[in-house]
Amino acid sequence: MNFELQILGSASATPTQGRHPTAQLLTAGGQQYLIDCGEGTQWRMLEHRVRPHHLRTIFISHLHGDHCFGLFGLLGTMHLQGRTEPLLIVGPPGLDEMLRTQMRVSEVKLSFAMDFRRVDTEQVAEVYADEQITVSTLPMRHRIACAGYLFTEQPRRAKLLKDRLPASLLPHHLARLAQGHDLEADEHQPGLRHADVSTPAPAPRRYAFCSDTLYTPALAQHVQGVEVLYHEATFLEELRERAAQTHHSTARQAAELAVAAGAKRLLIGHFSSRYKSLEPFLAEAQAVFPSAELAIEGLLVSI
Amino acid sequence: MNFELQILGSASATPTQGRHPTAQLLTAGGQQYLIDCGEGTQWRMLEHRVRPHHLRTIFISHLHGDHCFGLFGLLGTMHLQGRTEPLLIVGPPGLDEMLRTQMRVSEVKLSFAMDFRRVDTEQVAEVYADEQITVSTLPMRHRIACAGYLFTEQPRRAKLLKDRLPASLLPHHLARLAQGHDLEADEHQPGLRHADVSTPAPAPRRYAFCSDTLYTPALAQHVQGVEVLYHEATFLEELRERAAQTHHSTARQAAELAVAAGAKRLLIGHFSSRYKSLEPFLAEAQAVFPSAELAIEGLLVSI
Numbered sequence: 001m002n003f004e005l006q007i008l009g010s011a012s013a014t015p016t017q018g019r020h021p022t023a024q025l026l027t028a029g030g031q032q033y034l035i036d037c038g039e040g041t042q043w044r045m046l047e048h049r050v051r052p053h054h055l056r057t058i059f060i061s062h063l064h065g066d067h068c069f070g071l072f073g074l075l076g077t078m079h080l081q082g083r084t085e086p087l088l089i090v091g092p093p094g095l096d097e098m099l100r101t102q103m104r105v106s107e108v109k110l111s112f113a114m115d116f117r118r119v120d121t122e123q124v125a126e127v128y129a130d131e132q133i134t135v136s137t138l139p140m141r142h143r144i145a146c147a148g149y150l151f152t153e154q155p156r157r158a159k160l161l162k163d164r165l166p167a168s169l170l171p172h173h174l175a176r177l178a179q180g181h182d183l184e185a186d187e188h189q190p191g192l193r194h195a196d197v198s199t200p201a202p203a204p205r206r207y208a209f210c211s212d213t214l215y216t217p218a219l220a221q222h223v224q225g226v227e228v229l230y231h232e233a234t235f236l237e238e239l240r241e242r243a244a245q246t247h248h249s250t251a252r253q254a255a256e257l258a259v260a261a262g263a264k265r266l267l268i269g270h271f272s273s274r275y276k277s278l279e280p281f282l283a284e285a286q287a288v289f290p291s292a293e294l295a296i297e298g299l300l301v302s303i
Numbered sequence: 304m305n306f307e308l309q310i311l312g313s314a315s316a317t318p319t320q321g322r323h324p325t326a327q328l329l330t331a332g333g334q335q336y337l338i339d340c341g342e343g344t345q346w347r348m349l350e351h352r353v354r355p356h357h358l359r360t361i362f363i364s365h366l367h368g369d370h371c372f373g374l375f376g377l378l379g380t381m382h383l384q385g386r387t388e389p390l391l392i393v394g395p396p397g398l399d400e401m402l403r404t405q406m407r408v409s410e411v412k413l414s415f416a417m418d419f420r421r422v423d424t425e426q427v428a429e430v431y432a433d434e435q436i437t438v439s440t441l442p443m444r445h446r447i448a449c450a451g452y453l454f455t456e457q458p459r460r461a462k463l464l465k466d467r468l469p470a471s472l473l474p475h476h477l478a479r480l481a482q483g484h485d486l487e488a489d490e491h492q493p494g495l496r497h498a499d500v501s502t503p504a505p506a507p508r509r510y511a512f513c514s515d516t517l518y519t520p521a522l523a524q525h526v527q528g529v530e531v532l533y534h535e536a537t538f539l540e541e542l543r544e545r546a547a548q549t550h551h552s553t554a555r556q557a558a559e560l561a562v563a564a565g566a567k568r569l570l571i572g573h574f575s576s577r578y579k580s581l582e583p584f585l586a587e588a589q590a591v592f593p594s595a596e597l598a599i600e601g602l603l604v605s606i
Contacts, residue, residue: 013379013380013383014380014383014384015345015346015349015376016349017346017350039342039343039345039372039373039375039376040342040343040346042342043318043320046318046320047320063408063409064409066376066379069372069376069379070342072342072368072372072375073342073368073369073372076316076369076372077316077318080316093408094407094408094409097408098404098405098408098409101400101401101404101405102401102404102405105396105397105398105400105401106366106367106368106401106447107366107446107447143410144409144410
């Protein structure tokens with residue numbers, strides 16, 4: 001299954017030329033999911049040829065504008081394009097009221113059903129599952145209710161080892177084995193245990209999205225060993241105090257979290273507009289976690 | 304007094320690469336006013352070095368997203384930048400509820416007072432005045448309540464003709480004449496009528512903003528002789544029927560309105576995303592009104 005992430009926005013709240021507020025596109029097994037949706041996200045999707053009506057579900061971390069103000073326009077565009085598939089939006093309480101109020105006063109009746117799933121941003125809890133992924137909340141510590149999300153692919157199948165399969169197997173035998181079942185003996189084969197003719201199923205891959213949050217070491221326990229960790233890094237260490245006051249993190253803190261979690265890769269983003277160059281973010285994070293990367297617009301990551 | 308218009312967005316609702324939804328900046332005597340505010344307007348302001356906290360008043364035509372979804376983020380940015388001057392937003396009913404709901408659920412308490420003035424979109428009525436301009440509504444015919452706006456500069460002073468002024472005039476005489484008063488005779492001068500020593504005051508300049516609307520010939524009577532008329536032109540004549548169905552106008556219709564109004568200049572905009580080239584809009588409008596222009600991003604017009 002393809003499982004990949006594309007960064008659509010790297011900036012924090014204040015508009016900056018050439019950077020855009022938080023939005024990420026997750027693709028899993030041909031399905032597309034949007035994670036946060038800052039103002040202008042639909043233009044980023046246009047640039048990267050992502051079609052709004054292909055989005056299956058939208059996950060919103062919190063109700064600060066740089067994470068959700070693109071929703072109004074994106075939903076309007078889906079409506080103008082005649083979407084008919086229902087759309088689920090997962091996020092903190094208040095999002096539904098905000099969007100429904102806008103539609104009522106604009107006299108817009110959407111061409112599709114819009115459903116909301118309100119999450120408890122204080123809990124680690126499964127909030128979503130489909131045939132490709134399951135999604136759990138991760139508690140962020142921000143100025144308002146804010147959820148991170150842990151995306152886990154559905155269990156993958158074990159791979160059959162062809163050289164251990166008898167030549168006498170019939171197609172229906174193969175199909176049962178491929179589905180993970182054992183075979184009882186019959187006139188064509190002697191009986192086979194699935195475990196004896198396959199490699200173990202690979203562990204499901206996981207992507208953790210952590211934005212926006214005060215540096216919270218306890219978070220590491222919930223994202224142990226993730227393939228890819230995105231963690232906000234609004235400031236550099238020189239503004240560690242300001243990060244704490246505004247409930248944000250520094251690049252170094254993001255890297256420390258990645259180390260504590262044993263993450264395989266770290267992406268940092270949500271850079272404050274005060275920084276013209278992002279190189280110092282990379283240097284600060286790599287000093288602690290050498291393979292840290294900048295989550296900048298257009299970056300494509302295979303999870 | 305400087306009186307000029309800058310186009311920040313030329314597109315209609317569906318996102319198009321390189322075009323942006325409706326927003327215009329009006330400058331009058333050093334004051335700046337925003338007319339409509341589609342998604343992403345604050346990035347257009349950044350490009351054109353317009354500072355959000357310099358905006359004195361915002362005028363919104365109607366509550367379709369391509370005319371107002373940039374407000375959420377723009378107000379948030381003014382707040383982050385610590386604006387303290389009150390901000391007045393003039394627009395149709397519902398706008399206040401939409402913005403206040405968003406702020407309540409996002410737990411944002413603005414750093415400045417935000418006031419709303421609800422306009423009756425069916426009337427021609429003065430809705431705003433300050434020391435630079437007065438503003439009246441123009442009734443648009445759209446799918447939802449929609450106001451155009453007529454911006455009129457405050458009356459300009461007559462110009463004194465120096466060669467008709469006696470050399471014996473003292474500074475306080477000159478000041479009274481400059482303010483438009485007559486002078487009674489005294490020991491320094493023989494008495495002067497203001498009208499005898501000045502050119503008539505030039506007529507106040509006017510800018511008419513008409514978006515979005517079904518072609519409405521009766522509108523011409525309200526904008527007779529305006530220096531600059533902006534009129535939406537969502538479609539070309541080939542889609543005249545679709546224009547009528549969606550309560551929009553064609554480039555030809557915009558030009559016909561300009562002719563009927565005796566406008567000095569015509570700007571057309573709000574182009575449908577279906578048109579890759581805008582040249583046909585210009586050709587169609589200029590066939591009727593030769594000095595028609597495309598209101599594209601960055602265009603600067605002295606009124």
